[in-house]
Amino acid sequence: MNxxxxxxxxxxxxxxxxxxxxxxxxxxxxxEASANHVHLTREAVETLFGAGTELTCDRQLSQPGxxxxxxxxxxATAKGELGRVAVLGPxxxxxxxxxxxxxxxxxxxxxxxxxxxxxxxxxDICLIGPQGAMWVKGCVIAARAHIHMxxxxxxRFGVTDRQEVKVRVEGDRTVVFEHVIVRVSDxxxxxxxxxxxEANACCLGKNxxxxxxP
Numbered sequence: 633m634n635x636x637x638x639x640x641x642x643x644x645x646x647x648x649x650x651x652x653x654x655x656x657x658x659x660x661x662x663x664e665a666s667a668n669h670v671h672l673t674r675e676a677v678e679t680l681f682g683a684g685t686e687l688t689c690d691r692q693l694s695q696p697g698x699x700x701x702x703x704x705x706x707x708a709t710a711k712g713e714l715g716r717v718a719v720l721g722p723x724x725x726x727x728x729x730x731x732x733x734x735x736x737x738x739x740x741x742x743x744x745x746x747x748x749x750x751x752x753x754x755x756d757i758c759l760i761g762p763q764g765a766m767w768v769k770g771c772v773i774a775a776r777a778h779i780h781m782x783x784x785x786x787x788r789f790g791v792t793d794r795q796e797v798k799v800r801v802e803g804d805r806t807v808v809f810e811h812v813i814v815r816v817s818d819x820x821x822x823x824x825x826x827x828x829x830e831a832n833a834c835c836l837g838k839n840x841x842x843x844x845x846p
Contacts, residue, residue, distance in 0.1 A: 659789065660841040661779065663801055663824045664694060665831035668735055669718045670705055670759065671728040676768075680705065680761025687721040694823050695780060697722065706760040707731075711740035713760075729757055729772045732829045736774060746773040747813055775827055778813040779842075780820035789844060792816070798845040799824060807834035808845050 677685055681703055688702040703719040707729065714735060728751065736743050736755070743755035755772035758765060779799070781789070791797060793816035799809045809830065824842050834840075 663842045671724045682763040708758040709739045730775045743772045779824045799842040800845040804835040
């Protein structure tokens with residue numbers, strides 16, 4: 633099975649799952665924590681891991697077509713470094729590093745809280761791989777909490793693309809997250825993404841779910 637066929641199978645499974653949710657009247661969604669990770673361009677992959685290297689898929693992620701690769705990097709500044717940081721695939725048109733605010737402070741990086749893909753004001757960092765290193769300017773952000781939805785999910789929840797909402801996550805430390813951005817596309821699967829700082833704040837569990845709060 634090639635990659636396109638695998639993505640088609642994943643999409644069908646996700647669509648069936650979402651259709652089942654739609655019919656159930658469930659107005660909650662899974663909440664997932666994202667660890668520090670890096671998105672790379674083709675040029676960066678070859679610089680860091682060697683010419684001709686392709687990102688290998690260790691595990692498919694919840695969003696169709698996205699995967700955790702087998703490659704790892706070190707992230708470094710003059711103040712310190714982080715080891716074995718995950719690289720996510722597929723390749724992108726720009727290098728992007730997503731980190732928690734805790735680790736940004738640890739490495740002395742000034743970076744904004746932006747949606748993925750928005751590198752306005754992004755910080756700088758050195759990426760170190762087994763075959764090379766590169767200093768990348770304007771690539772580091774703290775990812776803003778967001779919810780991936782399909783158009784039919786958005787209609788069911790009564791929200792629109794880029795709308796800000798509040799999300800309540802129940803648990804040992806129930807938290808209401810404000811300024812969460814809704815992202816709508818037929819390429820998405822329903823899930824909210826937060827970073828590890830936010831996950832620790834609400835004692836996020838494996839099967840935690842969120843609801844849109846008034």
